[in-house]
Amino acid sequence: MKNIVLFASGSGSNVENIVRYFQDNSKVNISAVLSNKKDAKVLDRCNNLKINALYFNRNAFYATECVLDILRAFNPDLIVLAGFLWKIPENLIAAFPDKIVNIHPALLPKYGGKGMYGNNVHEAVRANNETETGITIHYVNENYDEGAVIRQVKTSVSTDDTPESIARKVHELEYEYFPKVIAQLLEVE
Ligand code: GAR
Numbered sequence: 001m002k003n004i005v006l007f008a009s010g011s012g013s014n015v016e017n018i019v020r021y022f023q024d025n026s027k028v029n030i031s032a033v034l035s036n037k038k039d040a041k042v043l044d045r046c047n048n049l050k051i052n053a054l055y056f057n058r059n060a061f062y063a064t065e066c067v068l069d070i071l072r073a074f075n076p077d078l079i080v081l082a083g084f085l086w087k088i089p090e091n092l093i094a095a096f097p098d099k100i101v102n103i104h105p106a107l108l109p110k111y112g113g114k115g116m117y118g119n120n121v122h123e124a125v126r127a128n129n130e131t132e133t134g135i136t137i138h139y140v141n142e143n144y145d146e147g148a149v150i151r152q153v154k155t156s157v158s159t160d161d162t163p164e165s166i167a168r169k170v171h172e173l174e175y176e177y178f179p180k181v182i183a184q185l186l187e188v189e
Helices: 013-022 041-049 058-063 066-074 090-095 118-127 163-186
Strands: 002-008 028-035 053-055 078-081 100-104 132-139 149-156
Touching (some): 002 066, 002 163, 013 028, 013 041, 028 041, 028 066, 041 053, 058 066, 066 090, 078 163, 100 163, 118 163, 149 163
Antiparallel strands (some): 132 149
């Protein structure tokens, strides 16, 4: 059995998609979803999906080993950041080498770094008249959006696209590819 722990800060549509993708797979267990936002929609989704959900605050994350202890207890084979917006502290990266992956809604190294998340990314892609964008699934290191790339998938951007329509295209790629890449990493396909 492979254990996955997910981190999310917002809506959690990727979390829900990943949970549904693996729900009939007897080799995969979604141990828990951890969130840094007490009122995040992802916590409601977890409630409906009957998935363990835990909230932690900034102090617990950066000034204590509380999250590390929780993660160790779940013994994760993979830690998946699915719309998680805080930087991962070094103690977690050191404890789980090559076991933390993130999805970014653009073609890194473009449109990465602090402040580049969600719609900020799609607005910047639109403002710069890019002709393509996409998703990047990558390992997490101590710098935002800089770990080794695992998979990138592109989609085209036309002059008719708005940040909202770009977001929809990117989400579709996320829903299609993120669970598959997770399954490949865990070797449970
Ligand atoms: C996703 O598009 C994800 O790629 C992005 O946040 C969104 C979360 O959506 N992540 C980042 O921007 C990380 N820098 P969701 O909560 O509906 O899954």
